[in-house]
Amino acid sequence: xxxxxxxxxxxxxxxxxxxxxxxxxxxxxxxxxxxxxxxxxxxxxxxxxxxxxxxxxxxxxxxxxxxxxxxxxxxxxxxxxxxxxxxxxxxxxxxxxxxxxxxxxxxxxxxxxxxxxxxxxxxxxxxxxxxxxxxxxxxxxxxxxxxxxxxxxxxxxxxxxxxxxxxxxxxxxxxxxxxxxxxxxxxxxxxxxxxxxxxxxxxxxxxxxxxxxxxxxxxxxxxxxxxxxxxxxxxxxxxxxxxxxxxxxxxxxxxxxxxxxxxxxxxxxxxxxxxxxxxxxxxxxxxxxxxxxxxxxxxxxxxxxxxxxxxxxxxxxxxxxxxxxxxxxxxxxxxxxxxxxxxxxxxxxxxxxxxxxxxxxxxxxxxxxxxxxxxx
Amino acid sequence: xxxxxxxxxxxxxxxxxxxxxxxxxxxxxxxxxxxxxxxxxxxxxxxxxxxxxxxxxxxxxxxxxxxxxxxxxxxxxxxxxxxxxxxxxxxxxxxxxxxxxxxxxxxxxxxxxx
Numbered sequence: 385x386x387x388x389x390x391x392x393x394x395x396x397x398x399x400x401x402x403x404x405x406x407x408x409x410x411x412x413x414x415x416x417x418x419x420x421x422x423x424x425x426x427x428x429x430x431x432x433x434x435x436x437x438x439x440x441x442x443x444x445x446x447x448x449x450x451x452x453x454x455x456x457x458x459x460x461x462x463x464x465x466x467x468x469x470x471x472x473x474x475x476x477x478x479x480x481x482x483x484x485x486x487x488x489x490x491x492x493x494x495x496x497x498x499x500x501x502x503x504x505x506x507x508x509x510x511x512x513x514x515x516x517x518x519x520x521x522x523x524x525x526x527x528x529x530x531x532x533x534x535x536x537x538x539x540x541x542x543x544x545x546x547x548x549x550x551x552x553x554x555x556x557x558x559x560x561x562x563x564x565x566x567x568x569x570x571x572x573x574x575x576x577x578x579x580x581x582x583x584x585x586x587x588x589x590x591x592x593x594x595x596x597x598x599x600x601x602x603x604x605x606x607x608x609x610x611x612x613x614x615x616x617x618x619x620x621x622x623x624x625x626x627x628x629x630x631x632x633x634x635x636x637x638x639x640x641x642x643x644x645x646x647x648x649x650x651x652x653x654x655x656x657x658x659x660x661x662x663x664x665x666x667x668x669x670x671x672x673x674x675x676x677x678x679x680x681x682x683x684x685x686x687x688x689x690x691x692x693x694x695x696x697x698x699x700x701x702x703x704x705x706x707x708x709x710x711x712x713x714x715x716x717x718x719x720x721x722x723x724x725x726x727x728x729x730x731x732x733x734x735x736x737x738x739x740x741x742x743x744x745x746x747x748x749x750x751x752x753x754x755x756x757x758x759x760x
Numbered sequence: 761x762x763x764x765x766x767x768x769x770x771x772x773x774x775x776x777x778x779x780x781x782x783x784x785x786x787x788x789x790x791x792x793x794x795x796x797x798x799x800x801x802x803x804x805x806x807x808x809x810x811x812x813x814x815x816x817x818x819x820x821x822x823x824x825x826x827x828x829x830x831x832x833x834x835x836x837x838x839x840x841x842x843x844x845x846x847x848x849x850x851x852x853x854x855x856x857x858x859x860x861x862x863x864x865x866x867x868x869x870x871x872x873x874x
Binding site (some may be wrong): 415416418419420422423424426427428429430431433434435437438442497534541542543544545 | 774775778779781782783785786790803804805806854857858859860861862863864865866869870873
């Protein structure tokens, strides 16, 4: 007979089994945590070093402008002795050049960002801006290297290289999503262009050495000198939609005049004619469709005009000794004052939408600033 | 080589090896962060790869660059882990991680500033 499975009264009860656990002993867990904390100190030390380096670099950044709010807009000036160069207005942004730097200032917040810096001893061209894109050219210090046309997409915050430009070149310009620039990479200087959205490239043919290159909507215009130094330059206008061309002489031959500034106000070409003989400058508007020309302003020492839509703005010395920034709508209204500038001379004026800006140069070489104002 | 290291480098205790393990994990993660930030900066167009070797791989394409960068650092961390019994391995890993952390934080702040 098999024995009973239970022990007898005298048998000793076995020890209960030790409870199983998956948790590591506390001291082992603590050593993992302490090791993690110690490695975190290494990480933190490196992070502090990186942040300090960034802060130090930023504190010494020479490109950072001084932007102060005024009653009508912003006053923007450079620091560290950087010379304020060309600028452009588009939408709510101002693109400008200071030494080798290309900058973009948001006119809603006053904040500026660096778009590009040409290589050591290199130079940047005056930028051009549309509602969405900024384009400019960065040239190396030596002529051996290739200049680069850069495009900055304002909405995406992205900068891309557009094209290498060999030899002497002119500032690229943009309107909407169409950019054009001059290049002499393969023979005589040519005007080339690209749609910055689709990437489609096109050529407008030989430029003859464009002195001014502008674009507004579908119209591209440039001025080129002629072999005869006494002959006036030729302004060529091309309509990108149908390829139609105009060739315009801004003044008659043998007058000794100078062409200062070129602008497109819709389908009207605007330029300034300076006459050293009479000391009287004129701003003229040529309607491309009606082939008619009219004088917008006439005075001594006019500042070259700028245009956007049907509005043309310019600056001229005022009776009080300062400078008057004025505008006129080509629809037929009378010229109206925009701002009076006292102290310093106005070098250039800009217009973009409802914002006007003017570049003032004081007596001191580097004491220059840009002032913006909103039109009522 | 091993015998020279054994003679010259003091031994690393178990706690030191734990620290080394964490430091190597951080190093590996920082390498990924560096790769992503560099790729993003290059895409933005505001940066240029100054490391000639990485520049070559980035020009070859994203996949070769990712494979090389992750591969080389993985091999490096495994080698350091193989030498985990020596204090020198911990010093080297800590130095590398500190430098990587500085570079990554600098890059991150730079990207954020744009």
